[in-house]
Amino acid sequence: MDGKLVQINGPLVRAELDKARIGEQVHLGKLNLTGEVIGREGKIALIQVYEDTESLILGEKVTALGYPLSVELGPGLIGQIFDGVQRPLQELAQLSGDYIPRGISVPALKHDIKWHFKPNADLTAGMLLNGGQSLGSVPETKLITHQILIPPDRQGELLWLAESGSYTLDEPIARIKDNQDLEKSLYLSHYWPVRTPRPYDHREDAIAPLITGQRIFDTFFPLLKGGKATIPGPFGAGKTMIQQQIARWSDADIVIYVGCGERGNELVDVLETFPKIIDPRSKRSLMERTILVANTSNMPVVAREASIYVGVTLAEYYRDQGMDVVMVADSTSRWAEALREVAGRLGQMPVEEGYPAYLASRLAAFYERSGRVNTLCGKQGSVTLIGAVSPPGGDFSEPVTGHTKEIVQTFWALSKELADARHYPSVSWTESFSEYVAITADWWAQNIHPDWYKLRSEALSLLSQAHELIRIVNLVGPEALSAEQRWILSGADLIKEGVLQQSALDEVDSYSSPEKQFLLLQIMLIIYHKGEALLTLGMPVQELNQLPLLIKAKRCKSTYSSEQIEDLKQFIVQIEHDFQHYYNEYQQ
Template sequence: MLLETSGRIYRVAGPLVVAEGLKPMMYEVVYVGEEGLVGEVIAIRGDKSYIQVYEDTTGLTPGEKVVATGKLLSAELGPGLIGSIYDGLQRPEKVIGEITKDIFIRRGLKVSALDRSRKWYFEREKSLNVGEKVEAGYIIGYVRETPIVIHKIMIPPGVSGILKWIANDGEYLVEDTVAVVEKGASKYDVKLYQVWPIRVPRPFKDKLDPGEPLITGLRVIDYMFPLSKGGKAAIPGGFGTGKTVALQEITKWSHADIAVFVGCGERGNEMSDALTSFLKLMDPRRNRPMMERSVFIANTSNMPVAARETSVFLGVTIGEYFRDMGYDVIMVADSTSRWAEAMREISGRMEEMPGEEGFPAYLSSRLAEFYERAGRIVTLGKPERVGSLTLIGAVSPPGGDFSEPVVRGTVRYVQSFYALDYGLATRRHFPAVNWLLSYSLYISYVKDWWNKLTDNEWESYREVAMKILQREAELSDIVRIVGPEALPEDDKLTLEIARMIREDLLQQSAYVPTDAYSPPEKDHLIMKAIITFYNKARYGVSEGIPVAKIRELKSRTMIARMKYHTLDDLKGKIFKEVIETIEREFSELLR
């Protein structure tokens, strides 16, 4: 006789298994078949339970056992996360490789997410005393996880009471109890790690407005379409436009304390390339390896499609955990379109009524569940701290069609939109962000930060640059018909300055170290030189100087070379020399 916690397979349809005789709750984790494949209940219809299986279902047959665990799909959160590479079920891939001696993950394999044998040095919070009342979010101690990340051990959400005992400084396993909280007759043992359901947003005290920009090192984003800490952004683009490279660059160079990179259904060679480069890279602000502040979740295209959803929610849960410590976290998902394709496949196998282009009707709400977990917040507990989680998702519309459902669904929830252009990519203009289609709704929030950094010049300079680029687009049709030489001199100047903005400011090379990452001060110095040149040239044109002569000036070449210099060199003497050369050359032209 079957227990209430077990049932039998009724039907198998790829990653979807229908079980009967099971009495589960929604989103409960179940073990399917003799090998105990991990699955999740996604629908209950009468006595039939529809299970999304996160491993290969080849060989499963009706009648095999299905066991309910009574638990939701959860993440283990504690020391050992940083520097790890997980699959969509938070199984450490390095450990799996050591066990299986194979490049593929064996199905049914169960491995702890955190190393149970490694000891961590725990240092208790000195201001916290036994007998004090504690609540969720209180920091009880610290673990130096890497040289640049201090892991703060917190009271888990939902736990409060009197601190009855706290461990002394020393080495402990993640499963060791380091504090005991008592409330009435119940006691709760606080360990170095905690478990949290990945579909449930972690609680916080208050949500704050955006304020400070998240510097990414990419000038087209930082200067023209800024992204705020705690913001939401999408990077849509067709095949070959550079989505993955752009996301990798943002993850590498962003001014975030913690970076979480989720490869959701992407090609294995792309994930391999990202991992290889991260292992070699140094953090430019801390001069330490990038892996000492990064977490990778690799769910490649040859893995079961259902696990793409878990990889996205696992990544955002890990991001929220570090956010609760008071860190600025960036989480990148490449790409949400692969996740949407997995939803479409599962929905089709469940025989649900399809929406537009076959995607399920709940596509938009699932995207909202993901993006709405971003934000800049005041955390629970003491000491009071502010943390942020910034979410950036790539979207891969077929044929670069931005009117398809995933792009349109994403646009509803993001506030920065970086549209990648195939035409720019074919001209080797990277990052291939189309400045006419892209936008940021964070400009009004970050303008005070930028204006303070640039002596109130950023807002006006950015506005001038955008007007020049828009005017260039208006003139492009005329140029195609009559050629640039038929234009009046002021329009010729507009085209020349637009080319300077495109090539000398917005275009970057990931292969030149001094240009791959550009700090905000450097962005502004380049723009200031271009605007200074533009103002002088505009006056010169009004005095009858032809644009052909202006184009040949030495200062034009000096501006083009500015992006290849370091910020220290620019601030030292190069920027001053560029401005002096502009002044001198235009004075000579006007004599």
């Protein structure tokens, strides 16, 4: 169906296209740009264009394509870097050079390579199959066995299933007869519209923590597999580093990293370092479980809006195969700004800071696509969503941070003050929260140590006492504090430097196993309590602060790796021994 262009206003154009449906894809003009219908006014269709509209001419042809923005789902996604509308960037670079051309479409997946397909042994011809069921599997990488799913909107009687063997994406691997008696071929890949959440059987409660290897998260503000979290922070607070750490170390099966309106060089960093990093659990390269979606800040703004949905649809697809997927979106503020830009050009009434009124509901609908589910093929999978927010001026009361805070259960607030003092990760322990602590406490009690919840609370209370005391010190100086109060400050320093601060650049410290996290916390608290006891025996606090044990304890995190658990336990024995010695001295 064709029409013609009647108005061009930046990325928003109007065309006479009277039967186009909202959400439908269109091609525009001689340049063959791609766009999406986002509204209709009588015969006029409002179209947002994923590419720069420079040199488009009024009256040029507009063609409606008859389908909404969809992604291709099948083997070959892992290890790729896609743009905001799922064009493979590496292939694009080979085809057309260093700059992104306009009007070019490249299939997301390679259709000429063969995959080894192994049919599902439980299936036989004549069986009635539902959407989402597994037809068989393909080893996608050494880590990922890809389940080939019947598209969720298809069902019918299985007529034929291919034998074990090698197939390209264009060769049918099954045929079904649907309920209208039509024969349909099924392939290794299928398409799914990105703005429609993929269906599942039913939701389940999230129960297991997502272990990120980052102490401030796992120990203090945990996130669950299937949960949702946000990281708001002003620029320079270390947001990107934190997200990369999560993408690196979290114990998910698949990580999807969406660079939405961010720096090109950050994605290059991921592209260059991830293949070299060896995942501590699987001992394989991290790239074998990672998909990147990149729409950098200088790429067209409308594709930025789409990139978030492309990412989450990929996440749901792997969830449907029974995997735990983490999607990191950096940053949802840029996505919201893309919404704002289009809304502004549409002349929609702005509510807060120029954002349209539907910002909150769009955000909520996006985060709602996270969760732990029972899939249509009877497995359990989860999508965990972590969205960064870039509040203007670091002001958390701005609309995107404010609305996101109401939606998520885990809030990792970054602090400019901590970052300025190079306290990394600069997650504020006073402003952050996690509503998942009670659930994770069960996991820690069963898997690591029954005292986890108690120690965590003790540490947090020590930190908050110190926070109060520092206010006093800032008013009247440290002399006003009693010896016990000054020891509380030292105790809080032990927690801050020995547990909370974690260097992403230090090979040993970058990842902390739950055992190591617990032991470090235990070490700091043992020192604090033993010191408390010595104070009551009359040891001066200055002397206590000079103990060489303190600096040793603070260095434990980078001295002992997650494999050297026994050495950490030995260190506790030494602490107890040393303190016994002082104790005896002062008792006499």
